[in-house]
Amino acid sequence: MTSESVQPRSGPSRRAVVAAAGAAGLTVALTACGSDDKASGSSTEQGSGGSASSPEAGAGGAxxxxxxxxPEGSGKIFKDEKVVVSQPxxxxxxxxSTICTHRDCPMxxxxxDIISCTCHGSEFSVLDGSVKKGPAVEPLAAKQVTVNGDSITLA
Incomplete structure (x- = not known):
């Protein structure tokens, strides 16, 4: 009988390398697809969007x-500003914001009183920004407006 010494392999096994490559690919694919949860743009971070009468509050915008x-009970979309203004x-x-919280499509x-996303069918109330129909789960981001006399200004 011959005696051979078996040297242990250094480094990961072939199986470990294939498994790691598969996991890395899955991570990349999931990251590229995104998720329905939006980490930024939450309406609570943006302010309540209510009315104000101070001239200083709207001094920065036209x-x-x-x-x-x-119209009372509805709103009007301003495409260039990507905002809808409503009068609840x-x-x-x-x-x-008129940017859908599901996949950032402009609406x-x-x-x-409903603003709809033509990309995936989400619907939102323009009166309070809430989701009325998914797939979106996050409300619309609130924007600050000021009212001075009969003029509405985006702050």
Whole structure:
């Protein structure tokens, strides 16, 4: 009988290398696809979007609209600013981003008090930014508006 010395392999086994490569590929694929949870842009971080009457509050922006342009119980989309301004109750004005929180698609379809995303069908209330129909799970990001006289300004 011959005696051979078996040297242990240094480094990872072939099986370990293949498993690690598969796990890395899965991580890359999941990262590229994203998730339904948005880490940024939460409406609670952006402010409540209510009305204000201080001239200093809106000093940084140009007037978006006149108060008469925003129908009570609905809103109006401003495409260039990527914002919708609504009037939930008489004299109360709010604004929200028109970028869908599901996959960042711009939204321009407004009917009554619902703004819809044509990319995946999510629907949001323009009165409070809440999700009315998924796949989106996060509300629209609130934007700050000020009202000075009959002028609405995006802060």
């Amino acid at each position: 007037a978006l609209a006149k108060t008469a342009d925003i 109750a008489a004299g109360q004005y709010k604004a929200f 321009v379809d407004l009917k009554d």
